[in-house]
Amino acid sequence: MSEKKGNNGQRGGMGGGPMGSFAGPKVKAKDFKGTLKRLLSYLKPQRTNFILVFIFAIFSTVFTIVGPKISGKAITRLVEGMMNKYGLLQLHAQQDKIAAVIKANPGAANSPKVIGGLDQIKAGISKIMDINGGKIDFTYIRNIILLLLGLYVISTIFGFLQQYIMAEVAQKTVYNLRKEVEDKLSRLPLKFFDSKTHGEILSRVTNDVDNISTTLQQSLTQLITSIVTIIGIVVMMLTISPLMTLVVILTLPLYIVVTAFVAKRSQKYFATQQKEIGELNGHVEEMYTGHKIVKSFGHEKDSVQEFRNINDRLYNAGWKAQFISGVIMPMMRFVSNIGYVVVCVVGGYLATQGKITIGNIQAFIQYSNQFTQPIVQTANIANIIQSTVASAERIFELLDEVEEIEETADSKxxxxxxxxxxxxxxxxxxxxxxxxxxxxxxxxxxxxxxxxxxxxxxxxxxxxxxxxxxxxxxxxxxxxxxxxxxxxxxxxxxxxFGMVLQDTWLFNGTIMENIAYGREGATDEEAMQAARAAHAHHFIKTLPDGYNTILNEEASNISQGQKQLLTIARAILANPTIMILDEATSSVDSRTEVYIQRAMTELMQNRTxxxxxxxxxxxxxxxxxxxxxxxxxxxxxxxxxxxxxxxxxxxxxxxxxxxxxxxxxxx
CATH class of the missing domain: 3.40.50.300 (P-loop containing nucleotide triphosphate hydrolases)
Known part of the structure; x- marks a missing residue:
């Protein structure tokens, strides 16, 4: 029981650490390619929208990626303006110094050296003045800022459209899948349900379908965005400096080694964590549903001790999983810093050679910092997709179950x-x-x-x-x-047929709704007549809200005998030709048995x-x-x-x- 409960959270533990699912346990499908192909076939009706999502994701990412390079132009112009302003001040200072020498010694004015120096200063001042009058070009910088704002706004709009359309794609796909699963369940024979636990079927219908929904809504768009981002960043870095791009790419093996090293050690702890979570959930459910028995036999201390034992194991596994996966970020920052230092050194050298501008160095550093994030995301999503395909395989196994024999075409x-x-x-x-x-x-x-x-x-x-x-x-x-x-x-x-079973079944709702379940379109008066025939009317009227009394999830707010009388009333309302009675009085007291026997006699009258x-x-x-x-x-x-x-x-x-x-x- 405990292990089954652990299956109810497909994603649990896969995103718990800083590494996300990359450090979590992998759940693999038996036939990955075949299942993935079948799952993708559910996207075919939405292929137009899916293509739009792909296009919008590209536009959204591209407009974001070009931002650093464009902002680099503004930084370059700003630095140039400041350098020009500083150079102009230096030239004027030199000019004033020469003027002071001539004033002190007028004969020096005709010296070739002085004349040549003044000519060089004037030429330098003229050259600087030709560039925006020797001032910082704030108009150019303002235009760059406005352009960047426009690009980021457009990128945000495309991102919004991408998510909006993908939400429709995901929900419609999952809606059709849920509908297909529900239709399938209605066509499966009883032996299927006898051979499967309720928890297992429920897990496939809810958790596995939700797992697919989340992946389609979030992970698929992230995968597209990450791939486009990686390609776009590499292209932009190459346009700035192929040499510096090579330096960044050479750090990739270090990222892979670090990630693989940590993931290998953390996965077993995440797997243990999931197992212990299942054990804990199972224990809590067992103790809750059977709390009367636990108290009756005085096993509260044993129950609490068992909980503590499982909780301690969960704590140890969870602590180790989170700690080891948490090491990844400092280690990746260390590798990133190594790359950052190398990029700065190479960039500085190229700047002194006049082969790269300050703004481009700044842009390249931004790109190098952004480069690792989509790579880690892609690795995470690859694991999530494995888990999703495993969920899809479980659903397809259900859809492929042998159905009831088809109805004959000439049914009577x-x-x-x-x-x-x-x-x-x-x-x-x-x-x-x-x-x-x-x-x-x-x-x-x-x-x-x-x-x-x-x-x-x-x-x-x-x-x-x-x-x-x-x-x-x-x-x-x-x-x-x-x-x-x-x-x-x-x-x-x-x-x-009408059925009254030993195990009563009543749903969460009013008593009136539970009786009326016996026949579609039955009126309140007809339901009350059925309750009278079942000898249930009297006890119903004694309840605070009468027929409007709401039964809780397990109908524990009425007695077992009263439940049975309600099921008999429901069967009477259905007015079947043939009745099936599975010892309805076996779990009630003698007095209630008399009422139920009378109700059953009424029910069986003139019926097989x-x-x-x-x-x-x-x-x-x-x-x-x-x-x-x-x-x-x-x-x-x-x-x-x-x-x-x-x-x-x-x-x-x-x-x-x-x-x-x-x-x-x-x-």
């Missing part, structure tokens, strides 16, 4: 069913090598009550399942009013009824009693006839009143 409808049921030479087995029912023959007349008794595993419930076509027979024929049930649509067939009996005292009045053992009917007859035979039924009946060994009791 019994307009006014009488309720005459016949089993003719029926064989059935859950496993081919182990026959359960062999050559069963039953002829049930209209309005008769047929009781089915026998020990556990005799085939009593199986017989009912065959009657309603929850399972298909291996051989023979089952007919209602002379019509083979295989020639009747399952919906039409099952609408003839199949009663699975555990208490033989409740079936004395049945027209026919079938005694089953190991899948075969070994005795038939009325109560008195079977007692007179002094056989298997007589032994069962007498054991219930003589306090015989439990091995001889029914169920």
């Amino acid at each position: 409808v019994i307009e006014l069913p009488k309720g005459e049921v016949k089993f003719e030479h029926v064989d059935f087995s859950y496993k081919k090598e182990e026959a359960l029912i062999k050559d069963m023959n039953i002829d049930v007349k209209r309005g008769h009550t047929i009781a089915i008794v026998g020990p556990t595993g005799a085939g009593k419930t199986t017989l009912v399942n065959l009657l309603m076509r929850f399972y298909e027979i291996d051989a023979g024929k089952i007919s209602i009013d002379g019509v083979d049930i295989r020639d009747i649509k399952r919906g039409e067939l099952r609408s003839m 009824s199949f009663v699975i009996a555990h208490r033989l005292s409740t079936i004395k009045d049945a027209e026919l009693i079938l005694v089953m053992d190991k899948g075969s009917i070994i005795e038939t007859g009325s109560h008195n006839e079977l007692l007179a035979q002094n056989g298997f039924y007589a032994d069962l009946y007498n054991s219930q009143f003589a306090g015989a060994n439990l091995d001889n009791e029914v169920m």
Whole structure:
């Protein structure tokens, strides 16, 4: 139970550390390529929108990527303006110095050296003045800033459109997938649900589908953006300096080595963390659902101690997983700083050679810092996609399950069913090598009550399942009013039946809604009439809100007997032709049993009824009693006839009143 609960969180632990899913446990599909191809086929109806998402992602990323290089132009112009202003001040200072020399010694004015110096200064001043009058070109810088703002606004708009369209693509795709899964579940036979736990089916329908939804909505667009960003950054760096680009690319192996080193050591701890989370969830659920038993037998301390043990193991695994994965960021920053130093040294050298501007060095440093992020994201997304394909494979396994036998094209409808049921030479087995029912023959007349008794595993419930076509027979024929049930649509067939089971089922809602569930379109008055016939009206009226009383999730705010009366009222409202009763009184007190027996008598009146009996005292009045053992009917007859035979039924009946060994009791 505990391990099953651990499956309910597909992404748990995969994004817990600073590394994200790259350090988390990998969940791989058995057939990755085949499953991925099948999953992508669900995107085909949305391919136009998907292409638009791809285009918008490219535009959004490109407009962002060109920003650093354009801002570099502004920085270059700003630095040049400041240098020109500083140079102009220096030249004027030199000019003033020469003027002071001439003033002190007028004869020096005709010196070739002085004249040449003045000419050089004037030429320098003239050259600087030709460049924006020797001032900082704030107009150019302002235009660059406005251009950048425009580019970033456009990039944001494209990013918004990308997410908006991708949301529609993801939700429509998942909507169709959920619909297909739900339709499939309605077509699966009962044996599928008998062989799977509720938690497993629920996990596939909810968690696995949600995993795909999240990946389509977030990870797929991130993957596109990351790939475009990597390509775009490399192109922009190459336009600035191929040599410096080579320096940055040479640091990539270091990133890979560091990431692989940490991921290898952290994955086992993330896997342990997931296992312990599952154990903890399972323990908490078991203790919560069975808290009365725990308290009754005084095991609170044991329960708390078990929780502490699991919690300690979870703490240790979680701490190690988070710590080891947390080491990745300092190590990657270390590698990034090494690359940063090398880029600065090479960039500085190239600047002194006049081969690169200051603005381009600044832009390149920005690109080199941005270069690692999309690489790590791509690695993370690759793992997420593996997990997503594994989820898709689980869903496709469900979609590929063998369905119920298809309805016949010329299916028949019994307009006014009488309720005459016949089993003719029926064989059935859950496993081919182990026959359960062999050559069963039953002829049930209209309005008769047929009781089915026998020990556990005799085939009593199986017989009912065959009657309603929850399972298909291996051989023979089952007919209602002379019509083979295989020639009747399952919906039409099952609408003839009403069921009151030992395990009551009521949903979260009002009492009125639960009774009205028996027949679509039933009025409140009809539901109340059914409640009166089921002897449930009195207790309902004593509740604070009467028929508007809301039953909680497990309907624990009313007693077991009251639940059973409500299910009988629901069956009465359905007004079926054939009733199936699975010992509705086995878990109630004697006084409540009297009310339920009265309600059941009302329910079975003028109807063909199949009663699975555990208490033989409740079936004395049945027209026919079938005694089953190991899948075969070994005795038939009325109560008195079977007692007179002094056989298997007589032994069962007498054991219930003589306090015989439990091995001889029914169920």
